Amino acid sequence: MRRLFHPSTDRRTAPQWSVEEIAEEYAYPPLGEGSGGAGSWLRGNMVASLDGAVHHQGRSQPLSCKADMRIFGVLRALADVVVVGAQTVRQEGYRPAKPRSGFAGRRAALGQAPVPAIAVVSAGLELDFTQPLFTEPVVPTLLVTGRGAPEGRVARARRAGAEVVFAGEGAAADPARVPAALAAHGLRRQLTEGGPKLLGEFAGAGVLDELCLSIAPRIVAGPAPRIMNGPLLPDPDEFTLEGVLEEGGFLFARYRRARAGTDRAE
Template sequence: MQRLFPSRTAPVPSSHASEGAASAPEWSLEEIAAEYAYPPVGGGAEGAARWLRGNMVASLDGAIHHGGRSQPLSSPADMRIFGVLRALADVVVVGARTVRQEGYRPAKRRRAFADRRAAAGQPPAPVIAVVSAGLELDFSAPLFTEPAVPTLLITGGGAPPDRVERARQAGAEVVFAGEGGTADPARVPGLLADRGLRRQLTEGGPTLLGEFADAGVLDELCLSIAPRVVAGSAPRIMNGPVLPDPDAYALEGVLEEEGFLFTRYRRSRSVAE
């Protein structure tokens, strides 16, 4: 893996200082973690109250899946970064449709990050928080029966009471984000932060990611671009209504391995501001 941006004049991981770009050595988990470290959160005037980061993968032609799964667009480097992003997060926020399509399981305890998480006061694995209106989920799945920490369900106050009760019986914690039939995306990050879950990662799907962008609460986007062409009718990384004004994002970094680009953008402002 090699860093393309910021340029090579910027500091690089110490173990790579004498390596040429052509050799592109594999980065360690610690080096990837340093590259993707969250900004300070909840730490006084200089720290953000919380930080919501999105992570998605897309093909060259903009598809987010092939045959309904994102795995065909992934790579070993993409999976290393995926795992590190989870290991850095307090909570992984995901939509119910993505849970069903991707067969979501609980986040793993990662031995390499055990000390780091303990020192930061984080649980042994990130919480999985599923955003769902109807709570039409399989509560016998490992996501609910085998989590290292209880799975959260985020919904609206108008969610079906029988499904709410079923979720609680399965061991999930139900969080109401608004009084309507669906969760209010603008309230989700704050409610999670109130529970001490300030380092937030969302893995979509595109509807949820679009809702976060529309609500103005998406702070950062990590987008892996796969050197693949899919065609077909797969959606973009975000679906939903057009934003009133385009949001501007500043490029923070680009890594490359075997033609895959791993980009990171930080939200700056609305173009109209």
């Protein structure tokens, strides 16, 4: 057992990490190590309260802080694509990613687009295509669904400028096939911001390689779900701790799936 933090530590003298240092801490591993196939790596990023709530009155912002938002921004700046569920897009009012000047050279050197694409996982494709996510993206927004999705809605999405990616033969996307489907479009460094249902589906499919969890020193009680909401796994999935940062009482933990790279999806 090791002591990682003690309240007697004078946190006022601790240096604030620069964006560059955070980027090095969260740099993606070699992409061949991921469990989703096609050289992808799927990382989750979520925030939770001390009592396990994933939001307060439907939004995650009340659980966040400036340090959390710095890490949030860096994780996006490192990714090829941000994967999110349709319900979260509606609740959080998702907007397209913005270019970050400090990462322009880094992204260009890796052959990345100026910003990560936003990929919305949706079966019904019932989205408001007049929102900025579809009208103002630097790179086209993607919709990830199954080949059995309603043809009329697929056509409507394409007319709105969205790129439709099929990951499965049914009406909905198969979570086990999403990482490889995105990687086939050159989007291999993957970041999912949930919500809980989508994150639970990725975990259940065995394709979640890493989880970045921000723990807020706040209690909200109420009916909010945990960061994952899905079927019970047959056996608990083991993750190993890769790092912990602290600022203002918030903890920023990074866990890597212990069996990443061994349970590949077909």
